[in-house]
Amino acid sequence: MAKTIQAIRGMNDCLPSQTSIWQFIEANIRQVVANYGYQEIRTPIVESTDLFKRSIGEVTDIVEKEMYSFDDRNGDSLTLRPEGTACCVRAGNEHGLLYNQQQRLWYMGPMFRHERPQKGRYRQFHQFGVEAYGLEGPDIDVEMILIGARLWKAFGIEGQVELQINSLGSAEARAKYKAVLVEFLQQHHDKLDEDSQRRLLTNPLRVLDSKNPDVQSIVKNAPKLIDHLDEESQQHFSLLCERLDNLGIEYTVNPSLVRGLDYYNRTVFEWVTTLLGAQGTVCAGGRYDGLVEQLGGKSSPAVGFAMGLERLVLLVESLNLPNIHKQGVDIYLMAMGESAQRSLANIAEAVRNTNPSLRVQQHCGAGNFKKQMKKALASKAKLALIVGDDELENNTVTVKFLAEDKEQINLEMAKLASLGSMI
Ligand code: ATP
Ligand code: MG
Secondary structure (H helix, E strand, O other), X not given: OOOOOOOOOOOOOOOHHHHHHHHHHHHHHHHHHHHOOOEEOOOOOEEEHHHHHHHHOOOOHHHHHHOEEEEOOOOOEXXXXXXXXXXXXXXHHHOOOOOOOOEEEEEEEEEXXXXXXXXXXXXXXXXXXEEEEOOOOOHHHHHHHHHHHHHHHHHOOOOOOEEEEEEOOOHHHHHHHHHHXXXXXXXXXXXXXXXXXXXXXXXXXXXXHOOOHHHHHHHOOOOOHHXXXXXXXXXXXXXXXXXXXXXXXXXXXXXXXXXXXXXXXXXXXXXXXXXXXXXXXXXXXXXXXOHHHHOOOOOOOEEEXXXXXXXXXXXXXHOOOOOOOOOOOOEEEEEOOHHHHHHHHHHHHHHHHHOOOOOEEEOOOOOOHHHHHHHHHHOOOOEEEEXXXXXXXXXXXXXXXXXXXXXXXXXXXXXXXXXXXXX
């Protein structure tokens, strides 16, 4: 036998038994973004490597070690997108969507990062994200948070995710803070891991983001960026908190929340859950007012977030919520005899024409009553429609109720539309 070929490590198939939960999540997302007046943008999966180096930052986990980069046949360095924001800004600049305009955009699709695969962390994963341009906030920052909160309700997971916020201040304030932080970390140099020691020199704020518990315990006592904010950012942040209080949205201020990408400033936030172990962040975002200009456009304020769909699927699954798994069909058509077999597709089409929202499947091939009924039951159909010579002659179908203890009936072809009310 030939050797089977397997999927790439960390890149998952989404099997039919799982697609209903994905569709449930995606459908709710589409409804909620429409509800807030956002428009969809779709960008290519491959971009030039420079785009991510310039936006995400050279000294970040993503650019240092997680990108799928390769030279194409022309020798150009290309990268499978590790995230959506840079792509969105690139497209916005390229097509003149951003200059002097306000845009509320959303996207959804696969992203790629060469990480160690584990529960909630994969090499191909999916993000849904929103981005708003031309709005300084903090009202739009609040809108971002409201969209998240509305989605948790729609998914039935409100109460399972907690909002954490922080402010990174302006670039100048961060530069000043950096000096204070470095001085503090130098004092604990020996206790930092190798990664953090290196970052101390290249990008000290990243040390705050370390997942190493030993480093985290040092960072806990480090001077806080939130105490070194410029006045405008300070004001922006207190207004944000005030609006959230007004709306009754609960949050925690987490001073070591710095995000893994360099382009953020002022507001940053994450929605986290304790139900998924170490991979607890289901949604992360913030402001990136400098990014549009950094990527060659005219300066424009911007804010956005990205949600990891795999983690949401895991979370929704773990709660065993009812009514999400919509498997099987509503109606299964069976043919008794050759004439019926010949006409079955015509009858099935008539059922679909009169009942566009029902899932209708016909038996294919021959088979006695018992065999066909077995298939009908396996299909989870609520109704079996049986067509034989008698039915053909009288222009009827026999309706058998598979989910209820009810006598079968004979239904005229002209009344197929009434099937919907029997489901
Ligand atoms: P983490 O701290 O978990 O590595 P991150 O800061 O790298 O996350 P972002 O780049 O902000 O994550 O991406 C936003 C969201 O996308 C994350 O909160 C998470 O839900 C999801 N995500 C990121 N990387 C992965 C991955 N490798 N597999 C699955 N989901 C991911
Ligand atoms: Mg990461």
